[in-house]
Amino acid sequence: MVTMNMVQAIGNALAVEMARDPTVVVLGEDVGIDGGVFRVTEGLYEKFGPTRVIDTPLSEACIAGASIGMAMNGLKPVAEIQFLGFSYFALDQMICHAARIRNRSRGRLEVPMVLRTPYGAGVKALEHHSESTEALYAQIPGLKVVVPATPREAKGLLISAIRDPDPVVFLEPTRNYRLIKEEVEEGDFTIPIGPARKVKDGKDVTIIGWGAMMPIIQEAASKAEADGTSIEIIDLRTLSPMDTDSIMESVKKTGRAVIVHEAPRSCGIGAEIAARICEQALLSLKAPVERVTAPDITVPLPKGEHFYYVDPDRVHRAIRRVMAF
Amino acid sequence: MLSDEFNPLDGKMLQVIGADGTVCKRLEPNLDDDLLKRAYRTMILSRVADEKAVKLQRQGRIGAYPPSRGQEASQIGPAMALGPEDWVIPGFRELTALLWKGVPLLNLFLYWSGNEEGNAYPEGVRVTPGVIPVSDQIPHAVGVSYASKLRGETVVTMTYFGDGGSSEGSFHEGLNLAGVLKTPTIFVCQNNQYAISLPRAKQTASKTIAQKAIAYGFPGIMVDGNDVLALYAAAKEAVDRARAGEGPTLIESYTYRIGDHTTSDDATRYRSQSELQEWETKDPLARFRVYLTNKGLWDDIMEKTSIEEARSRVDEESQKALDHSPPQLDDVFKYTYKTMPPGLLNQLSALKKDLGLGGAD
Numbered sequence: 001m002v003t004m005n006m007v008q009a010i011g012n013a014l015a016v017e018m019a020r021d022p023t024v025v026v027l028g029e030d031v032g033i034d035g036g037v038f039r040v041t042e043g044l045y046e047k048f049g050p051t052r053v054i055d056t057p058l059s060e061a062c063i064a065g066a067s068i069g070m071a072m073n074g075l076k077p078v079a080e081i082q083f084l085g086f087s088y089f090a091l092d093q094m095i096c097h098a099a100r101i102r103n104r105s106r107g108r109l110e111v112p113m114v115l116r117t118p119y120g121a122g123v124k125a126l127e128h129h130s131e132s133t134e135a136l137y138a139q140i141p142g143l144k145v146v147v148p149a150t151p152r153e154a155k156g157l158l159i160s161a162i163r164d165p166d167p168v169v170f171l172e173p174t175r176n177y178r179l180i181k182e183e184v185e186e187g188d189f190t191i192p193i194g195p196a197r198k199v200k201d202g203k204d205v206t207i208i209g210w211g212a213m214m215p216i217i218q219e220a221a222s223k224a225e226a227d228g229t230s231i232e233i234i235d236l237r238t239l240s241p242m243d244t245d246s247i248m249e250s251v252k253k254t255g256r257a258v259i260v261h262e263a264p265r266s267c268g269i270g271a272e273i274a275a276r277i278c279e280q281a282l283l284s285l286k287a288p289v290e291r292v293t294a295p296d297i298t299v300p301l302p303k304g305e306h307f308y309y310v311d312p313d314r315v316h317r318a319i320r321r322v323m324a325f
Numbered sequence: 326m327l328s329d330e331f332n333p334l335d336g337k338m339l340q341v342i343g344a345d346g347t348v349c350k351r352l353e354p355n356l357d358d359d360l361l362k363r364a365y366r367t368m369i370l371s372r373v374a375d376e377k378a379v380k381l382q383r384q385g386r387i388g389a390y391p392p393s394r395g396q397e398a399s400q401i402g403p404a405m406a407l408g409p410e411d412w413v414i415p416g417f418r419e420l421t422a423l424l425w426k427g428v429p430l431l432n433l434f435l436y437w438s439g440n441e442e443g444n445a446y447p448e449g450v451r452v453t454p455g456v457i458p459v460s461d462q463i464p465h466a467v468g469v470s471y472a473s474k475l476r477g478e479t480v481v482t483m484t485y486f487g488d489g490g491s492s493e494g495s496f497h498e499g500l501n502l503a504g505v506l507k508t509p510t511i512f513v514c515q516n517n518q519y520a521i522s523l524p525r526a527k528q529t530a531s532k533t534i535a536q537k538a539i540a541y542g543f544p545g546i547m548v549d550g551n552d553v554l555a556l557y558a559a560a561k562e563a564v565d566r567a568r569a570g571e572g573p574t575l576i577e578s579y580t581y582r583i584g585d586h587t588t589s590d591d592a593t594r595y596r597s598q599s600e601l602q603e604w605e606t607k608d609p610l611a612r613f614r615v616y617l618t619n620k621g622l623w624d625d626i627m628e629k630t631s632i633e634e635a636r637s638r639v640d641e642e643s644q645k646a647l648d649h650s651p652p653q654l655d656d657v658f659k660y661t662y663k664t665m666p667p668g669l670l671n672q673l674s675a676l677k678k679d680l681g682l683g684g685a686d
Contacts, residue, residue, distance in 0.1 A: 025475070051475055057505055062464045062498035069468020072453065073412070075475065077468070089494075096458050097465065103660040104454045106445035110663065141661050165663040194666065241666030 001183040006176055009151035009184050010040050010116075013158040014078060016187060018048050021076065024162060027054035028063055028080030037082050038118060038177060064090035064115060068097050071113040076162055084119035084171065085128030091136065098167040099142030114161045118174040119147075120212040120262055122309050124302040125174075131299065132212075132263040137169045138240040138272075144168045145239040146193055147211035149176065152184045153237065156191030164193060173212035180215070196243040198250070202232035205319050206250040208273060209260040210236040213310060217260055220315035229323055239269055247273060248280050255286035256322040262310050265293040287325035290318040327562050328544035328574070333535035338547045338579060341554035344607060346615035354558045356405075358622055364405055364425070364553060365617055366631050368397040368610050371421035373635040374430060375584075377643055378437055382588040386647060387438045392584030393420040395551075396515055398609030399578040401425050402548075402556025403483060403513045406564045410451065412473075414466040414484040417455040418515070418582075422485065426452050430638065434646030441660075442652065459520075460490035463499030463512070470508040470567075481509040481567040483560070489520025491534050500575065504541035509567035511560060512538075512575045515550065517582035522595035538575035550580025551609035554616070581607070654682055 004012065018024045026041055026048075032055035035042030045053040056063050060081055067077035081087040087094075098111045121130035138145045144166055148154035154172065161168040199214070200221065209217045214235055221231040232250050236242065251257045257277055259270040270291040277289055292315050294308045331337040341352045375394050381387045393400065400421035404413060413419070413426050423433065427450045436443025436455070444454035453469075456462035466484035473480040490496055491514055503510045514534050518525045531537060538545025544566075548559045556578060563574035581604040585592045592601075617623035658673045659665065665673070677683065 054506070057498075057501055059498040059502060061494055062467070062502050065461065065464020065495060065499065066468035066471065066502060069414075069465035069470070070472045071468070072465065073469040073472035075468075075472045092458065093461065093464065096461060097456070101454075102663070104441060104444055105660075106441055107660050108445055109453065144662075241662075241668050244668055 002186055003181050004151045004184045005178045005181050006148070006151045006154050006172065007038055007040050007178060009155040010158055010172065011042055011044070012184070013155040014041065014044060015047065017159050017162050018044065018052065020188065023074060024076045024078065025052045025054065025070065026078050026080065027056050027067065029056060029058055029082055031055060031080050036080060041080065060086055060089035061093055064093035064098065067113045067115070068093060068101065068111050071111040072101065072109050076112050078114045078116060078162060081115060081117040083129045083131070084117045084133060085131040087115065087117050090115065094137065094143065094167070094169070095140050099140045102166070103142065110165055111167045112165050114158070114168045114170050116170045116172065118177070119171045120173050120175055121299050121305060122175040122212065124305070127301060130305070132261070132294070134171055134239055135263060135268050138269055142166065143240065144193060145171065147171045147173065147237060147239060149173065149211055149214035149235050149237065150180055151182050153191060153197070155184050156189050157193065157237065159188070160190045160193050163190070168193070171211065175212045176215065193238050194241060194243060195238070196246040197235040197237055198246070199233040199235050200231060202230040202254065204230045204254055205256040205258060205322055206232045206234060206247070206254045207258045207260060207315070207319070208234045208236060208247060210239065213260045213262055216310060216312050217315060219312035220319065223312065223316045224319045227320070229319060231319070242272070244276050244280070247276065251277055251281045252284040255284050257285075258290045258292060258315065258318045258322060260292045260310060260315055262294055264296045265291060266296050268293055287322040290322050292318045326544065327559055328546040331546055333533040333545050333547050333577070334539070336532055338549055339555045339559055340549040340552050341558060342552050342612055342616050344612065346612065346619060348616060352555070352558060354554055354561060356557070360405070361617060362622055364401055365613055365623065367425050368401060368421060368613065369631050370430075370635045370638065371397050371401070371424055372610060373632065374433070374639045375420060377639045378434070379584065379588060381643065387434070389587045389589045390437050391418045391587045392582070393418055395581050395583030395604065395609065396517055397421045398553040398556060398613065399515045399517075399550040399580040400485070402553045403511065403560035403576060403578070405553070405557045406560035407481070407483060409449070410480050411564075412451045412453070412466070412469050412480065412482040414453050414462045414469060414482060415455055416459065416462055416486050416490065417457055418487070419455070419485045423452055426450060428452055430642035431645050434643045435649055438646050440649065440652060442649070443646070460486050460493035460495040460499075462486070463490070463495045464502070466510050467499050467503045467506070467508050470503070470510040471506055474509055479568045481511060481564050483511040483513060485513045485515060487520060488514060488516040488518065488525050488528050488534060489523065490514070491537065492528055500538065500541045500573070503573040504543050507570070507572035509570070510573040511563045511567060512573060514575065514577045515580060516577050517580050519582060519586070519592070519596065521586045521590060533577060535575055535577035543573050543575070545575040545577065547577045547579055550578035551607050551612060553609065553613050654680070
């Protein structure tokens with residue numbers, strides 16, 4: 001075990017998998033000599049050379065499109081888009097082709113690619129650098145959407161994503177990149193895509209979140225526990241396909257659910273989770289499902305960002321509301 | 326190099342067989358007689374299949390269909406320079422190239438009749454299924470060819486698109502990346518003069534589409550798109566360069582779409598009858614036939630027999646496609662992911678129950 005932050009853990013996952021599998025290539029803007037704008041790919045260019053760590057032109061649609069071609073012809077490309085807000089150029093390729101080529105070709109061709117990109121606010125960034133539009137990708141049949149919350153999670157899930165035969169959109173919480181350090185397995189290590197992670201056992205309220213929200217949820221949970229409320233926390237970690245069973249098991253036990261996401265409220269993943277709880281656990285509910293989210297507004301620039309970004313107190317108040325209902 | 330002699334910036338166009346059938350001996354490629362005849366027979370098959378598809382659509386038996394009539398040379402000529410190990414990454418109007426590369430007629434009729442099963446090409450046919458969002462396939466071709474290059478293979482990739490496709494971002498980004506990475510990619514622009522209604526002159530202010538390659542740092546050449554041999558010659562040079570690690574080439578095939586954009590279109594709304602008639606006199610099949618006849622490789626009896634054979638094959642395969650069983654409920658679910666996730670399995674099972682198809686639990 002080695003102590004790593006998330007940037008190091010993701011870089012380590014790439015290095016381990018590239019060393020193990022010669023078909024894995026990394027491509028994107030500034031991923032080579034520069035080591036990536038967040039230094040995630042640092043050292044890969046020196047280790048694996050310019051043909052497997054490809055510095056591409058500024059061309060997000062083509063980074064995704066060329067990755068699709070590489071994947072159809074035997075490679076496992078891991079494409080980096082510098083910020084989720086710039087991945088919209090690539091959205092057409094991901095929706096129209098990455099997600100569909102298996103179906104279009106009746107399984108003759110497949111696209112085992114990963115589109116990695118940092119996402120999320122709370123980092124005092126420029127416009128377009130704080131987006132949390134995971135729901136755009138999660139609605140597309142054929143794509144998988146994975147969001148790690150911690151360094152160890154990031155390593156295990158990324159190696160699984162690279163080995164996955166389907167295209168995976170891998171969203172890295174920018175705010176957590178250097179926030180948390182933890183012990184991470186060295187060498188080959190995977191965490192399966194699909195199952196959610198129970199972060200904490202509890203009996204009164206289930207909190208469901210993922211990615212950058214996890215530390216905020218944990219802080220809110222500590223406050224609630226100080227009030228005497230027992231909190232169960234679920235890190236969804238794969239948004240699509242979603243582990244509905246783990247959510248239901250927990251909500252049926254606690255009877256209360258608080259869903260936390262930093263994306264705007266309407267048509268967010270939280271709406272889908274709430275709908276599933278209604279379908280499958282309605283009679284277990286002791287209070288209406290609460291969603292703690294951003295409002296339906298554009299992410300404000302840093303001076304106004306605090307109105308948008310979910311903080312532990314908002315989550316704590318939601319817990320109190322479901323307990324008081 | 327041909328692209329030096331026929332510099333697109335000078336508006337020059339490569340031609341081997343003139344409109345009247347005269348051959349430029351200096352540029353005439355040395356092709357095997359059987360290959361030439363096989364190519365012509367494939368063009369006949371394509372023409373007959375195309376006519377049949379339009380007819381079936383008019384009868385309401387298949388859906389919208391984009392005719393290839395007039396573009397048979399433009400499609401097959403470049404593909405004739407490929408080997409079986411090379412890839413073709415098509416858009417949606419490449420019938421003749423697909424037939425040449427070994428996609429069965431049945432598959433094509435099945436697809437255009439509205440069944441994805443038609444896209445399940447036989448093992449070893451290195452053709453990707455048609456792409457409908459214009460030019461989206463161009464970056465795929467760059468990626469496919471990069472993978473071949475990375476493995477040290479001499480395999481090349483040819484992708485097709487239209488004059489309208491040259492305005493898409495994917496065209497610019499794809500050619501740009503191919504130039505930078507020096508991928509073994511051959512870009513074939515079938516300039517058929519119209520993108521639905523928009524004439525070529527309004528698509529780009531460039532004099533030619535071929536000249537755009539110069540900006541990306543590799544050769545471009547404009548070729549008479551109704552002249553099989555010229556297209557072959559240009560493609561052969563491009564393929565040889567690509568195999569030798571010298572990077573991509575853009576070929577502009579200057580041709581004309583004799584039919585409508587698709588069977589849902591009415592081309593009389595935007596182009597004149599006289600223009601159409603002028604292009605009909607440049608029919609690529611007629612020109613190739615004159616060449617083969619002059620070489621002593623073809624005669625009226627062979628023509629008649631080939632058309633009859635094509636008709637009976639087309640009738641048979643199109644009927645098989647129409648008689649083919651439609652997809653079952655499982656089929657429309659099962660290729661979404663390699664392994665169906667539990668939630669999707671539940672949806673399948675619930676839908677089966679809802680539709681009264683049994684199998685529900």
